[in-house]
Amino acid sequence: MPEEAATLRLGEALAAGASKGLVLHLKGELGSGKTTLVRGLLRALGHGGRVKSPTYTLLEPYGLLRLNLYHFDFYRFKDHSEWLSSGFREHFNPESLCVVEWPERAGDLLAPPDLEILLQYDGPSRNALPLSRSEPGQAWLATALSRWRSS
Ligand SMILES: Nc1ncnc2c1ncn2[C@@H]1O[C@H](COP(=O)(O)OP(=O)(O)O)[C@@H](O)[C@H]1O
Numbered sequence: 001m002p003e004e005a006a007t008l009r010l011g012e013a014l015a016a017g018a019s020k021g022l023v024l025h026l027k028g029e030l031g032s033g034k035t036t037l038v039r040g041l042l043r044a045l046g047h048g049g050r051v052k053s054p055t056y057t058l059l060e061p062y063g064l065l066r067l068n069l070y071h072f073d074f075y076r077f078k079d080h081s082e083w084l085s086s087g088f089r090e091h092f093n094p095e096s097l098c099v100v101e102w103p104e105r106a107g108d109l110l111a112p113p114d115l116e117i118l119l120q121y122d123g124p125s126r127n128a129l130p131l132s133r134s135e136p137g138q139a140w141l142a143t144a145l146s147r148w149r150s151s
């Protein structure tokens, strides 16, 4: 993905097939484009306002037409117990789409995602490696990839 616009476009493609109850994990170093991808996803789901990184707030909630989207960033968790005391577990429910940056900071207690995307630096560009981890995640990825190819 040669530029920011490409990461936004991948996020937009993920709006196709996105639905309630799904969980997306975004992995990759600081600055690899995780928040940018969420920005594209939110825009394509009809969010017209700003998209703030949840680095400090840990959670930014969005009430959208099709669903509730919870955007988490666990970068600032110092250890896994912070996930338990955060009370965020209840947000992972069949009514919500949850997107998590830095899921590894919450450890194994965080439920496995339906879809995981690893973003990597490739010079000035980025690579995105998607991995589906459930049947709904596999269907989501297939839908998103066909949207990506036709976009
Ligand atoms: N495909 C890309 N190619 C080049 N730069 C990108 C790409 N995607 C995002 N960026 C840039 O990378 C920077 C960091 O992005 P951000 O989404 O905040 O990363 P993260 O949330 O992973 O820390 C931003 O300046 C963004 O414009």
Ligand SMILES: [Mg+2]
Residues within 6 Å of the ligand: 034, 035, 036, 053, 073, 101
């Ligand atoms: Mg970020």
